Amino acid sequence: MKFFIDTANLAQIQEAHDLGVLDGVTTNPTLMAKEGIKGEEAILKHYEAICEIVDGDVSAEVFSTDFQSIIEEGKKLAAIHPNIVVKVPMIKDGVKAIKWFTENGIRTNCTLVFSAGQAILAAKAGAAYVSPFIGRIDDSNWDGVELIAQIAQIYALQGFKTEILAASIRSALHIVKCAEVGADVCTCPLDSILGLLKHPLTDIGLAKFLEDAKKM
Numbered sequence: 001m002k003f004f005i006d007t008a009n010l011a012q013i014q015e016a017h018d019l020g021v022l023d024g025v026t027t028n029p030t031l032m033a034k035e036g037i038k039g040e041e042a043i044l045k046h047y048e049a050i051c052e053i054v055d056g057d058v059s060a061e062v063f064s065t066d067f068q069s070i071i072e073e074g075k076k077l078a079a080i081h082p083n084i085v086v087k088v089p090m091i092k093d094g095v096k097a098i099k100w101f102t103e104n105g106i107r108t109n110c111t112l113v114f115s116a117g118q119a120i121l122a123a124k125a126g127a128a129y130v131s132p133f134i135g136r137i138d139d140s141n142w143d144g145v146e147l148i149a150q151i152a153q154i155y156a157l158q159g160f161k162t163e164i165l166a167a168s169i170r171s172a173l174h175i176v177k178c179a180e181v182g183a184d185v186c187t188c189p190l191d192s193i194l195g196l197l198k199h200p201l202t203d204i205g206l207a208k209f210l211e212d213a214k215k216m
């Protein structure tokens, strides 16, 4: 399973990269706005900076919602770097645009996916990635990990090549559960990635080893 970091914060991207386990990055308009990135030039430059840190896929989301504008915006984003994957929302014009991008050699990540039906449509249109938002599903009292398992079963049965990118991860446990049920990628906040490190018995064991090392 690949690890992507879900942020537009360059310091956090660098920290995850330095850990040696980072395979890519996802962003969205909320995450870009949080970093104070405004205007087309600044947006393109910021994606360039991300691509300089990480040698892996970087999802850059379109803001447009009509077919023609999604295509124009996506073409500009894809031209930044070969690792850019155009992130397109699961709406009717988005599905049409994903199909167009696929036929024109531009890879896409279909975002805002909350059902198996939507995941089937994204795969049929040829999305490179499908992003089910598992944390937001959990927030609405459904089971996000169960949706990942369902999509994984359907994709395997039907031979769909679209990679399942578990998004809206809230914890290290989410990552473990997604790995168990067959997610291809988890895109996570830095805290959730670092959360995988933690176990109290590791801390207790290390303290004892360090104490005993003084006696050597």
Ligand code: E4P
Residues within 6 Å of the ligand: 006, 026, 027, 028, 111, 131, 133, 135, 136, 167, 168, 169, 187
């Ligand atoms: C996916 O690519 C999105 O950027 C992200 O995972 C959304 O997460 P949130 O529900 O924590 O905003």
